[in-house]
Amino acid sequence: xxxxxxxxxxxxxxxxxxxxxxxxxKALYSVHWYRQxxxxxxxxxxxxxxxxxxxxxxxxxxxxxxxxxxxxxxLTASQLSYSGTYFCGTERSGGGADGLTFGKGTxxxxxx
Amino acid sequence: xxxxxxxxxxxxxxxxxxKSLKCEQHLGHNAMYWYKQSAKxxxxxxxxxxxxxxxxxxxxxxxxxxxxxxSSHLFLHLHTLQPEDSALYLCASSQxxxxxxxxxxxxxxxxxxx
Numbered sequence: 001x002x003x004x005x006x007x008x009x010x011x012x013x014x015x016x017x018x019x020x021x022x023x024x025x026k027a028l029y030s031v032h033w034y035r036q037x038x039x040x041x042x043x044x045x046x047x048x049x050x051x052x053x054x055x056x057x058x059x060x061x062x063x064x065x066x067x068x069x070x071x072x073x074x075l076t077a078s079q080l081s082y083s084g085t086y087f088c089g090t091e092r093s094g095g096g097a098d099g100l101t102f103g104k105g106t107x108x109x110x111x112x
Numbered sequence: 113x114x115x116x117x118x119x120x121x122x123x124x125x126x127x128x129x130x131k132s133l134k135c136e137q138h139l140g141h142n143a144m145y146w147y148k149q150s151a152k153x154x155x156x157x158x159x160x161x162x163x164x165x166x167x168x169x170x171x172x173x174x175x176x177x178x179x180x181x182x183s184s185h186l187f188l189h190l191h192t193l194q195p196e197d198s199a200l201y202l203c204a205s206s207q208x209x210x211x212x213x214x215x216x217x218x219x220x221x222x223x224x225x226x
Contacts, residue, residue: 002154032214041116041202041217042155087155089215099145099157099168100215 001026003090005103012078012110020106022088023070031064031071032089032100035082042087045073075108083110115139116218118203124224125193133188133221135203142207144186145215146178149200161186193225 003024010018022031030049034042046057048064048071056062059076075082085107089100116137125131137144146158160168161180175197177189186203200222204215 034217041219044214044216047214089155099147099160099170100155101157102155104154 002101003031003088003103005086005088005106007106008104009107010109012108014080014110014112015077018075018078018108020073020075020086020088020108021070022072022090022103023068024090026069026092028064028066028069028090029093030091031062032091033062033071033073034087034089035084036087036105037084045086078108078110080110080112083108115216116203116205118201118218118221120221121219122222122224124226125190126226127193127195129193130189130191132190133201133203133223135186135188135218137184137186137203137205137216137218139205139216141205141216142183143205144180144183145204145206146186146188147202147204147217149202149220150198155202159188190223193223195225198223198225 003022006021012018030047032047033045035045036042046062048062050066062071062073064071071088085105087102087105089102119134143162145160148156148158157170158172159178164180175192179187200220202220203218206215
């Protein structure tokens with residue numbers, strides 16, 4: 001079952017913050033976040049495993065609430081390079097055997 | 113050599129043609145995947161191979177035929193495609209059962225079916 005991402009699109013000015021949500025109606029093993037720029041392959045950002053955790057590097061972090069089956073991606077002090085489409089991909093079992101089920105994506109536009 | 117490579121990068125074919133897409137990973141991974149990305153649609157999983165064995169076929173029409181001769185190479189054979197099959201086809205690899213599900217994507221093949 002496809003996870004639901006919100007919002008569908010965000011327009012920000014450089015330096016502003018953004019939150020992108022990803023929710024599932026099914027129990028999840030992990031949530032993966034990717035960013036894709038136009039005409040390029042999706043680039044892995046981070047993975048969050050069940051058990052509920054938070055991760056982050058630089059100004060991009062994420063959380064996974066296992067009880068709600070919801071993950072959020074936090075972009076703080078956004079930079080122009082953050083523009084792109086953000087996808088969450090979910091796994092219901094571990095190890096990659098089932099592949100990822102992706103949401104429809106959130107389009108993020110950062111303006112100077 | 114970059115992690116996951118795909119050839120060709122662009123392909124135009126007629127509905128009666130037969131062609132193949134190639135994917136190669138240089139990461140020592142054990143699992144490989146084919147995804148389809150159409151305009152205004154999410155990435156759709158097509159096939160999963162773990163240790164060269166197909167573990168997932170996500171209800172993909174038989175005009176798409178995958179082949180995984182070894183852990184480093186993955187092919188997608190195409191025949192009698194339809195115009196609605198035009199899309200970006202992405203290959204990915206991961207450690208698989210051995211070490212987690214983080215997937216690394218290749219640059220994709222942009223396919224146009226006339």
